[in-house]
Amino acid sequence: xxxxxxxxxxxxxxxxxxxxxxxxxxxxxxxxxxxxxxxxxxxxxxxxxxxxxxxxxxxxxxxxxxxxxxxxxxxxxxxxxxxxxxxxxxxxxxxxxxxxxxxxxxxxxxxxxxxxxxxxxxxxxxxxxxxxxxxxxxxxxxxxxxxxxxxxxxxxxxxxxxxxxxxxxxxxxxxxxxxxxxxxxxxxxxxxxxxxxxxxxxxxxxxxxxxxxxxxxxxxxxxxxxxxxxxxxxxxxxxxxxxxxxxxxxxxxx
Amino acid sequence: xxxxxxxxxxxxxxxxxxxxxxxxxxxxxxxxxxxxxxxxxxxxxxxxxxxxxxxxxxxxxxxxxxxxxxxxxxxxxxxxxxxxxxxxxxxxxxxxxxxxxxxxxxxxxxxxxxxxxxxxxxxxxxxxxxxxxxxxxxxxxxxxxxxxxxxxxxxxxxxxxxxxxxxxxxxxxxxxxxxxxxxxxxxxxxxxxxxxxxxxxxxxxxxxxxxxxxxxxxxxxxxxxxxxxxxxxxxxxxxxxxxxxxxxxxxxxxxxxxxxxxxxxxxxxxxxxxxxxxxxxxxxxxxxxxxxxxxxxxxxxxxxxxxxxxxxxxxxxxxxxxxxxxxxxxxxxxxxxxxxxxxxxxxxxxxxxxxxxxxxxxxxxxxxxxxxxxxxxxxxxxxxxxxxxxxxxxxxxxxxxx
Numbered sequence: 001x002x003x004x005x006x007x008x009x010x011x012x013x014x015x016x017x018x019x020x021x022x023x024x025x026x027x028x029x030x031x032x033x034x035x036x037x038x039x040x041x042x043x044x045x046x047x048x049x050x051x052x053x054x055x056x057x058x059x060x061x062x063x064x065x066x067x068x069x070x071x072x073x074x075x076x077x078x079x080x081x082x083x084x085x086x087x088x089x090x091x092x093x094x095x096x097x098x099x100x101x102x103x104x105x106x107x108x109x110x111x112x113x114x115x116x117x118x119x120x121x122x123x124x125x126x127x128x129x130x131x132x133x134x135x136x137x138x139x140x141x142x143x144x145x146x147x148x149x150x151x152x153x154x155x156x157x158x159x160x161x162x163x164x165x166x167x168x169x170x171x172x173x174x175x176x177x178x179x180x181x182x183x184x185x186x187x188x189x190x191x192x193x194x195x196x197x198x199x200x201x202x203x204x205x206x207x208x209x210x211x212x213x214x215x216x217x218x219x220x221x222x223x224x225x226x227x228x229x230x231x232x233x234x235x236x237x238x239x240x241x242x243x244x245x246x247x248x249x250x251x252x253x254x
Numbered sequence: 255x256x257x258x259x260x261x262x263x264x265x266x267x268x269x270x271x272x273x274x275x276x277x278x279x280x281x282x283x284x285x286x287x288x289x290x291x292x293x294x295x296x297x298x299x300x301x302x303x304x305x306x307x308x309x310x311x312x313x314x315x316x317x318x319x320x321x322x323x324x325x326x327x328x329x330x331x332x333x334x335x336x337x338x339x340x341x342x343x344x345x346x347x348x349x350x351x352x353x354x355x356x357x358x359x360x361x362x363x364x365x366x367x368x369x370x371x372x373x374x375x376x377x378x379x380x381x382x383x384x385x386x387x388x389x390x391x392x393x394x395x396x397x398x399x400x401x402x403x404x405x406x407x408x409x410x411x412x413x414x415x416x417x418x419x420x421x422x423x424x425x426x427x428x429x430x431x432x433x434x435x436x437x438x439x440x441x442x443x444x445x446x447x448x449x450x451x452x453x454x455x456x457x458x459x460x461x462x463x464x465x466x467x468x469x470x471x472x473x474x475x476x477x478x479x480x481x482x483x484x485x486x487x488x489x490x491x492x493x494x495x496x497x498x499x500x501x502x503x504x505x506x507x508x509x510x511x512x513x514x515x516x517x518x519x520x521x522x523x524x525x526x527x528x529x530x531x532x533x534x535x536x537x538x539x540x541x542x543x544x545x546x547x548x549x550x551x552x553x554x555x556x557x558x559x560x561x562x563x564x565x566x567x568x569x570x571x572x573x574x575x576x577x578x579x580x581x582x583x584x585x586x587x588x589x590x591x592x593x594x595x596x597x598x599x600x601x602x603x604x605x606x607x608x609x610x611x612x613x614x615x616x617x618x619x620x621x622x623x624x625x626x627x628x629x630x631x632x633x634x635x636x637x638x639x640x641x642x643x644x645x646x647x648x649x650x651x652x653x654x655x656x
Contacts (some may be wrong), residue, residue: 052612055604080614092609096627105623106613113614145627162613 003068005030005170005201011062013050020046022226024062028170028219031198035212036205037237038223039245044205045089047223048174052086053079066170080106081113085168087159089175094146099158102146103128107165131164135191152179153188160191171195171202177211189214209241261290269311270371273404276314279374292367301547301579302518304367307487308461311433314375315339315403324395325426325455326648329640331391334380336407337399341380350386350417355379360410360439361467368463368491372406372437379408379437388419391641398427398434398460408437415443415471420638422451425464426484429457434485436464442474444498449477449636453648456485458514465491470530472498479632480507481645482517483652492521496530496558505534506632510652511576513542520549523563527555528588531562537632538569539625540576541656548580550595556587563591569599570628572621622653 006028013021020043028034038044050057051064053076064072071079094102107127108118119127128142135157147155156176163171173192177185192215196202204215212220212234220237222230224245230236263271267290274283291308292299315338324333334353335342347353359373380394398405413419425434434456442448456462462485470476482488494503509517519536538546548567569578582595602624610620629649636642 052608054608075617076608076611077614077616077620080612086612088609088612092605094606094609094624094627096630097623102610102613102623105615105619106610109616109619110614113616166613 002030004028004065005032005067006203007063007065009063009065011050011064012060013046014058014060015046015056019060020057020226021050024227026221026228028201028203030201032218033196033202033204033215034219034221035217035237036203036221036223036228037207037209037240040207042223043226044223045174048086048172048205051172052076052084077109078113080166080168081110083169085163085166085171087156087163087171087173087176089178091147091150091155091159093148093150095148097146099142099144099146100128103162103165106162110166127165128161131161134194135161135164136187137161153181153184156180156184156188157191160188164191164195169200171200173202173204175205175207177206177208185211185214209237212237261288263287263290264305264309266308266311267291273311273314274371274374277375282370282374285370286367297583298366298520298522298549300581301545301549302489302516302520307516310431312402312404312431315398315400315405315432318400324393324424326422326424326453326644328391328393328422328644331393331422331640333393333395335395335397336380336409337397338403338405339377339407341378348388348390350384350388351392352383354381354383356381356410359437360408361437361465362493364493366491368435368489369437369465372408372435372463372465375406375435376408376437377406379410382409382411383414384411384419385414385417388417391420391422391638393422393424396423396425396434396436398432398456400428400430402430402432404433404435406435408439410439411441413440413442413446413448416445417443418447420449420451420641422453422641424453424455425462426455427457427460429459431459431461432456433461434463438464438466440466441469442471442476444471445473446471447475449479451479451481451636451641451645452490453481453645454484454488454490455648456488458484458486460485462488462490464489466493468492468494468503470494470496470498470501470503473500474498474502476503476505477635478503478505478507479636479645480519481510481648482508482519483510483648485517486514487516489518489520492519492523494521494523494532496523496525496532497527499527499529501530503532504635505532507536507548508629508632509536509538509540509546509548510649511538511540511544511546512652512655513544516545516547518547518549520547522551523553525552525554525558525561525563528557528559528561530558533563534565535631536567537629538567538578539572539628540569540578541572543573543575545577545579548578549583550581551583551585552593552595554586554588554591554593558588559590561588561591561593563593565595567597568628569597570625571599571601622650625649625653
């Protein structure tokens with residue numbers, strides 16, 4: 001069996017005295033798109049932050065392997081260089097940092113860490129223009145400070161633009177559909193789908209099934225009380241939508 | 255009846271009294287003998303207790319050749335130099351610029367030891383008359399060279415009605431325990447537009463005092479950027495006076511302090527007539543065991559209705575031992591004004607940091623980006639490209655010295 005892109009083994013995480021993740025096990029093979037569904041407060045977003053390396057969380061047990069390498073001891077920037085990308089549920093506004101300056105710094109930092117040369121300005125401009133076109137991102141938006149004054153939809157499109165430029169191998173999309181109307185949802189989903197490929201895996205975290213009509217997953221995992229309680233094909237999402245999480249919990253309990 | 259307790263004088267005060275007496279400033283010598291250097295009980299020196307902080311005063315600096323290169327080079331700038339208080343010969347002045355010399359102090363008399371010392375001890379002052387649209391940046395390169403010395407410099411600048419200019423004052427010198435006391439008197443004519451940048455790059459053992467007095471006539475527009483980046487002890491005092499309707503100033507300043515440094519920007523502004531406005535904005539970045547001080551005093555005269563003045567101080571602390579002290583004072587005698595003040599102080603935002611790191615940007619680079627972002631409001635308005643880059647280099651250089 002080939003090495004999975006992402007393997008989470010018995011992950012336990014706490015914030016202060018509260019255990020949020022209680023033994024997560026999950027395998028995302030290369031080239032596959034997996035969805036995690038769960039109600040608010042089930043620990044989905046915590047999982048995404050822990051994978052990306054945010055401080056404030058204490059991992060008490062378990063491992064996270066990215067393409068076979070344990071990343072839990074790595075700095076967030078090193079995880080990104082290793083190919084992990086988190087599309088934030090709430091992208092951060094940073095006044096005073098120009099979007100283009102940020103994009104170039106991120107791209108060059110990753111190239112440098114991989115021993116590649118810096119991208120030339122014309123090549124960079126072209127790459128941004130090309131990636132931006134499909135996402136309906138115009139030059140005006142890129143002239144502004146990073147995410148500052150962006151609408152909800154613009155922020156999500158900007159996240160996907162970063163993903164397209166940085167070409168990560170493991171993408172985690174945290175509630176990418178939240179705050180999007182149906183048109184924006186389509187633009188963002190098309191952007192994500194265009195990035196699917198045999199060398200790239202995705203973990204789509206969502207609350208609602210509707211996103212999965214647009215980004216169709218290979219596998220759906222149901223998340224409850226800090227762990228994966230059920231995995232199945234894409235029909236599992238429909239089943240959840242029908243019964244609700246509560247119905248699902250009762251069935252498990254029976 | 256009050257009991258008069260004589261002030262106990264320290265070596266710094268004794269030396270200053272000796273120097274004042276030798277310069278013939280007997281009244282000032284007596285005054286200092288009676289009061290001593292200001293302590294924290296003097297409101298204007300509350301966080302910069304000179305009696306504590308100024309331990310020694312070096313001998314008066316003699317004439318000296320400027321040995322080092324200018325502390326800051328700006329492509330295309332016209333350079334004038336004052337070395338150890340003496341105005342140096344300079345080349346042909348650019349169009350619209352008349353360079354001259356005068357003797358004696360340039361600052362208005364006020365109850366303040368730093369300005370009084372400058373007025374009493376200054377030998378000669380550089381004079382500048384600027385008319386029309388002065389093209390090159392006018393740089394006054396002020397040095398204290400040679401062995402440790404107490405030097406006093408002054409410049410008196412008039413900018414004519416409707417004229418515009420960018421003036422850069424830089425302060426540097428040999429790496430000795432100098433005491434530099436520098437004065438600038440800058441008068442803006444009607445509708446004149448001036449940017450005044452000062453960059454304190456004095457050596458690490460030096461004490462740096464600077465006092466800038468601004469007079470703004472009707473419709474005059476001033477932008478300042480006061481940077482304290484050098485010296486062990488710095489105090490830059492700003493005295494803007496709004497004297498004509500429509501006068502406006504963006505008084506901005508920046509303290510950059512590292513381990514062992516104490517830097518102070520103190521503004522005492524007077525809105526004297528109706529319909530004037532100001533936006534003082536001061537920022538401080540402190541790291542190591544250091545202290546940055548910002549004091550802003552706004553006085554609005556009884557007749558100065560419709561004054562619009564907003565004072566802001568923002569601090570960024572990069573270490574646990576860093577201290578940032580901010581004190582606003584509003585003294586308002588008019589009843590129809592919009593005046594306010596605010597202050598914030600904190601560390602780099604963790605969420606901002608995590609977002610940049612999560613994109614693969616290493617920690618040191620992410621810090622630099624966020625510090626630059628913090629300072630963008632101050633640096634971005636400097637339109638002259640070469641000057642903007644030189645100031646960015648000052649900030650980046652400071653950051654790189656970590």
